[in-house]
Amino acid sequence: MDISKTVTCKAPINIAVIKYWGKRDEKLILPVNSSLSATLHIDQLCTTTSIAGSKHFPEDRLWLNGKEESLENPRVKTCLQEIRKRARKRKISDDESNPEDWKLHICSENNFPTAAGLASSAAGYACLVATLAQVYGVQGNVSDIARQGSGSACRSMYGGFVEWLDGESSCGSDSIAQQVVDENYWSEMRILILVVSDQKKHTSSTAGMQTTVKTSELLQHRVTLIPGYMETMRKAIKDRDYRTFAELTMKDSNQMHAVCLDTYPPISYMNDTSRSIVQMVHDYNSFHGETKACYTFDAGPNAVLYVLEENVSEVLSLIHHSFPPSQDNKEYIRGLDSRIHDIPQGLQCAMKRDPNPGALKYIIHSKVGPQVVTDLELSLPDQNGMPKKFATWS
């Protein structure tokens, strides 16, 4: 089989501290407000995508986590179309076959279980678009294309802290992601993902946002508040002002979930375990008389905590105390090196809720990471452009 080009990329997930909730354009995925996130390090969580292009492939094909999926998914189609459109604009050098004639075999895998309820679509579409751009030699900001796959995917195109501008144009050309600071700027920042055990089926964020935009009267007000939040958050990050960063992160998360509750019928992503985590963080900050931890929640019950490196060990120890692992849980804390210790009696007493064993499945310890990594040696398809791992595939 004559494969003209194979490209592999890795893309990170991101966790917003100013949340995106609500679209002003469903098709182009234009948001009702700007948002801001940290990109997580790909060492802990990432999507890997390999694309093989060949004029000998009869058709485009797609495998997600080893399972072939239809390419009729309109969002995947849009990403392919948009990249090919942009590719036609660049000059093709003479020594290449024309990639416009290629069909693609796309293989994509996450290094974390989908069942964990971690939003994988951001990393997935960021990786798809980054890899496609490499295949077709498209340069420049392609975050607007990733955005059309999954809104928050545009933020995964960059490392560090990243903002996604709401933009004004009806065609979406100015609704793009851009870096606020890179991953080395606030290198003390650590991220703890608390994966909650009870993962019921939730309202998808796409459906949830639609209902919120249609029915929540409070959302209209939230939208007017966001420009101020964005300015405060940008400044807090640039000043490395943890307290302002943390308090606004918590307030913004709570407000996003408030507009979900104000939706009709109401949407609740947080459960009793989520609320216990909220209480634990506020009890912890009260105990110290200082904001040393903060939480944020996306469209599910998992909490993400942003904590400075110097406090990680204490916070992890407190989580371990408040949510002891169930007995058979050997890999309770994953990711970066973590040390836990017994927490002092005073801190134990400051916790208003009793320990809740088994309420968390596991914890991932990560940090702010770099942007999409392109053109890796590793390749998921074999020399025939078929997924390697799955011998039974035709």
Add this chain to the structure above:
Amino acid sequence: MDISKTVTCKAPINIAVIKYWGKRDEKLILPVNSSLSATLHIDQLCTTTSIAGSKHFPEDRLWLNGKEESLENPRVKTCLQEIRKRARKRKISDDESNPEDWKLHICSENNFPTAAGLASSAAGYACLVATLAQVYGVQGNVSDIARQGSGSACRSMYGGFVEWLDGESSCGSDSIAQQVVDENYWSEMRILILVVSDQKKHTSSTAGMQTTVKTSELLQHRVTLIPGYMETMRKAIKDRDYRTFAELTMKDSNQMHAVCLDTYPPISYMNDTSRSIVQMVHDYNSFHGETKACYTFDAGPNAVLYVLEENVSEVLSLIHHSFPPSQDNKEYIRGLDSRIHDIPQGLQCAMKRDPNPGALKYIIHSKVGPQVVTDLELSLPDQNGMPKKFATWS
């Protein structure tokens, strides 16, 4: 002992369908918005208060549920002062001793357990003020005095559907309760109180409201929406338009809890059982393609359902199916006569959540009731003005 006068009253609780959340004046208890509630029938839930007045009593005394309480409580003091102030304005007939010289023995009891988490302060202060008004012969609208005991108490002074006007005056004279329709106007309305088993200690509504007013940016917007809600709700009640009534009741409850969540630190009164009840009601309405039940939640996890009489049996049966009583629960459904039956397979299948045995403690079946009942024969204190039931009291 020469007791000049003994008066006994019974007062109902009320459950708001447009919620009161936030004060513009803490001392006078003036709300940031108008609210509207149904008064519940005193046969199911009420406070009984007896007051004996005598010039021979050395001091005012107060017993709540049999336990003597300090009269230093500023809200109780305010109610006493305000009634006495108003009493001085009326002409005292010559054949009475001057009640201004009297000291009072006040006994008050609820016919429901405080641990049930049902707001008892509304009935308590309504009863106190109604009984005081009888003792001192004060006539006219005294809801503004009850309001200074506990905001929502003013609505318990009337039967049927009652609104509490926010008012404009800084002295609170126009922030009073008034009847929208009496208890016979929409006689088909039934009320189901679902008492949730897990009653953790909650943020008091007084403290919660204060924090919300200080920190929630969404509350400011909610306040501008309430006049429209009030108008829609008044009209729905007058038109006996269940669908509009029910949908606005659910939306307003969700919005109140949304501003609680938007508070910093956030306040959560609803728990996972509360949210399962919400889901059950929406699944039920979806199944019928018609709004046949609605929920509302106050400052705790208990749900109150408003249901028309013709649907009560089906809704109770559905609750029994979705939240089966724990095995030793003999009095699961209390109050008005209730019939339950097996629910059809189709309705069972329409429920998205699995049955959750033991999640509810019990259910109270009630209806819209009359106003405070004054001057009952029954009297809690004995001929010496001491609580009857409690032999050990001095």
